Amino acid sequence: MDRGHNRLLTFMGAVTSQLDIDAIVRTLVHAAVTVTDARYGAVIVLGPHRSAAEVVTEGLDEATRARIGAPPRLDGILGMVLERTEPLRLDDLTIHPAGVGFPPHHPPMRTFLGVPIRVRGDTFGSLNLAEKTHGRPFTHDDAIMALALCAAAGFAIENARLHRRSHMHRQWLEATRDIATELLAGTSVDDVLQLIAEKFHVLSGASHVTLAVPPDGDLRAAESNELWIAATTDSACGSALGESIPLAGPLGRLFRRRSPLLVEKLEHGFPYGSALALPLSEGGQIIGTLLALRSDSVAPFNEEHLELGAMFADYCTLALRISTNQRRIREFDVVSERERIARDLHDQVIQRLFAAGLALQGTQQRTESAEIRGRLTDSIDTLQTIIEDIRTVVFDLREGRPHSRPLRQRLGAIITELTASTKISVTVHISGRFSDIDGSLADHAEAVLREALANAVRHAAAQGITIRVALTDHQLTVEVVDDGTGIPADSPRNGLDNLADRARKVRGSLTVTNLASGGTRLVWSAPCQRTEPS
Structure with missing residues (x-):
C-alpha cells in the first residue's frame, strides 16, 4: 500500500505541475490507469449542450480508435458519472440497466470505475476506467486514488485556466500597446485601423474581422443609414474597403449596437456561426465598430472573448482619442505660428515695402x-x-486653419x-466624399485650382471653362479645361512649375496639354489619404 501511495503522490505531482489543459488530461488518464491497474482509461471533456467535446483514451490502439469513430453519447452510465459527486463502481456494467451509450466497435468491458472531474464546483468531464487486470473488480482504494487524482486535476485545470487567462490578458495589453505606439509615432489612422482589425483577428481566433466607421465619424441615434468599411482581415474582401454597409440588414444591426454583443448563433442561412460586435465609443460618440465572425466549424465565441474584446476596444478608443488630441494640439501650434508669420508680414514687411515704393515714387518725380x-x-x-503676393500669402496663412471650412465650400x-466679374461661361463638376481628405492635401487642391483657374x-482669352474636381478610388483629381488660345511656348512657367512641385511633394502628377481644337487642359492628381474618424 505504501508503494501505491507513493506512486499516487508522484502522479498527483505530475498532474498539478502542468499548465496546459490537454497535458493535464493526458497525464490524468495515464496516472489513473497505472495506479488502479486498469486496462482501459478515458477522460471525457464535457462540451456544450451536454456533448463530448473531447475524449482522451489510454489502452486503445489507433486502429480501434479509428473503428470507434464518433465520441460516445453521454447518457446511460457515462451520464450517471457526470451527475454524481462520488465515484461509481460496477463489477459488471453489461448487466446494469444504464449500460448503454457506447459506440459500435467498442472493446468489451465488464468492470468499471467512473469519477466526475469538477473545477470550482462545475463539471469539467469524467474519468472512466475499465477492465482491472486479471478480471478483478475495482476496489474502494482504487476509487479513493482515482478521486484524489481527479481532485488534483481539477485544481490543475483551474490553475491552467488562470495562467492562460493571464497570458491572454498580457497578449491583449501588448496589442493595445503596439497600436498606441503606432498612433503616437504618427502612423496614418487608416493603417492603425487595419492594425486594430488584424490584432483582434489573431487574438480572438476569429475567421473574419471587419472594422466599420460612420460616414461622418459620429453615429448618433438614427442619424445615419450606413457605415463605411475602414479595415478588413479577409484578403478576398480587400476591394470592399471604403464601401458602405446598410444598417437595415443583419450586419448593420450588429454594427448599430452601442454596447458589446455576443451572438452564439447567427441567423439561419448566414455563412458564419457566432459573432462579436464591439463598439469603439466614448461619451455617446461611436468612432468605429469591430465585428468579428467565426465559422460553424470552430467553437463559438464565449463570455471571455466578449470581456477581453470589450477591454481591447476601450483601450483602442482611448489611444485614438489621445492621438486625435495630440494632432489637434500640433495643428493649433501650426495655426499659432501661421498667425505670427502673417502678422509679421503684414505689420513689418508690407509697411517697409510701401515705404520703399513711396521713396521710389518721390525719386521718379524729381528725375528728368x-x-x-x-x-x-x-x-x-x-x-x-x-505686396499683392505677400497679401495673398497672409490671407492663405490666416485662412489655413485646419477644418475651418469644408473643402467643397x-x-x-x-x-x-x-469668375464672378467675367463673362466666361463656367461649368463645374465636384464629386466625392471630401470630408475624408487629409488637411494638407486639401490645401494643395485649393492652391492648384486657384492657380489653374x-x-x-x-x-x-477663354469663352468657356470646365472645372472637374473628383475623389475616386482614393485619388484626388483637379482638372481645368478652357477653350482659349493655349499656352505659348515662350510663356513664363513659374505658376506651372509650382503646381508640378506640389504634385511631387504628394507623389502625384501634373499634365498640361494644348488641345487641337484650341485651349488648354490641365490635370493635377494625387493619391488621397483619408483623415481619421473623429
Missing part, C-alpha cells in the same frame, strides 16, 4: 531722364506685385472669386 523714370516705374510695379469660393481667366 526718361530712361531712369521708366526703370523706376518698373521697380514700383514690381514692388506693388510683391473653399473650392466654390475660389471659383466665384475668380487664374491662368485660364487672365491669360487664355
Whole structure:
C-alpha cells in the first residue's frame, strides 16, 4: 500500500505541475490507469449542450480508435458519472440497466470505475476506467486514488485556466500597446485601423474581422443609414474597403449596437456561426465598430472573448482619442505660428515695402531722364506685385486653419472669386466624399485650382471653362479645361512649375496639354489619404 501511495503522490505531482489543459488530461488518464491497474482509461471533456467535446483514451490502439469513430453519447452510465459527486463502481456494467451509450466497435468491458472531474464546483468531464487486470473488480482504494487524482486535476485545470487567462490578458495589453505606439509615432489612422482589425483577428481566433466607421465619424441615434468599411482581415474582401454597409440588414444591426454583443448563433442561412460586435465609443460618440465572425466549424465565441474584446476596444478608443488630441494640439501650434508669420508680414514687411515704393515714387518725380523714370516705374510695379503676393500669402496663412471650412465650400469660393466679374461661361463638376481628405492635401487642391483657374481667366482669352474636381478610388483629381488660345511656348512657367512641385511633394502628377481644337487642359492628381474618424 505504501508503494501505491507513493506512486499516487508522484502522479498527483505530475498532474498539478502542468499548465496546459490537454497535458493535464493526458497525464490524468495515464496516472489513473497505472495506479488502479486498469486496462482501459478515458477522460471525457464535457462540451456544450451536454456533448463530448473531447475524449482522451489510454489502452486503445489507433486502429480501434479509428473503428470507434464518433465520441460516445453521454447518457446511460457515462451520464450517471457526470451527475454524481462520488465515484461509481460496477463489477459488471453489461448487466446494469444504464449500460448503454457506447459506440459500435467498442472493446468489451465488464468492470468499471467512473469519477466526475469538477473545477470550482462545475463539471469539467469524467474519468472512466475499465477492465482491472486479471478480471478483478475495482476496489474502494482504487476509487479513493482515482478521486484524489481527479481532485488534483481539477485544481490543475483551474490553475491552467488562470495562467492562460493571464497570458491572454498580457497578449491583449501588448496589442493595445503596439497600436498606441503606432498612433503616437504618427502612423496614418487608416493603417492603425487595419492594425486594430488584424490584432483582434489573431487574438480572438476569429475567421473574419471587419472594422466599420460612420460616414461622418459620429453615429448618433438614427442619424445615419450606413457605415463605411475602414479595415478588413479577409484578403478576398480587400476591394470592399471604403464601401458602405446598410444598417437595415443583419450586419448593420450588429454594427448599430452601442454596447458589446455576443451572438452564439447567427441567423439561419448566414455563412458564419457566432459573432462579436464591439463598439469603439466614448461619451455617446461611436468612432468605429469591430465585428468579428467565426465559422460553424470552430467553437463559438464565449463570455471571455466578449470581456477581453470589450477591454481591447476601450483601450483602442482611448489611444485614438489621445492621438486625435495630440494632432489637434500640433495643428493649433501650426495655426499659432501661421498667425505670427502673417502678422509679421503684414505689420513689418508690407509697411517697409510701401515705404520703399513711396521713396521710389518721390525719386521718379524729381528725375528728368526718361530712361531712369521708366526703370523706376518698373521697380514700383514690381514692388506693388510683391505686396499683392505677400497679401495673398497672409490671407492663405490666416485662412489655413485646419477644418475651418469644408473643402467643397473653399473650392466654390475660389471659383466665384475668380469668375464672378467675367463673362466666361463656367461649368463645374465636384464629386466625392471630401470630408475624408487629409488637411494638407486639401490645401494643395485649393492652391492648384486657384492657380489653374487664374491662368485660364487672365491669360487664355477663354469663352468657356470646365472645372472637374473628383475623389475616386482614393485619388484626388483637379482638372481645368478652357477653350482659349493655349499656352505659348515662350510663356513664363513659374505658376506651372509650382503646381508640378506640389504634385511631387504628394507623389502625384501634373499634365498640361494644348488641345487641337484650341485651349488648354490641365490635370493635377494625387493619391488621397483619408483623415481619421473623429
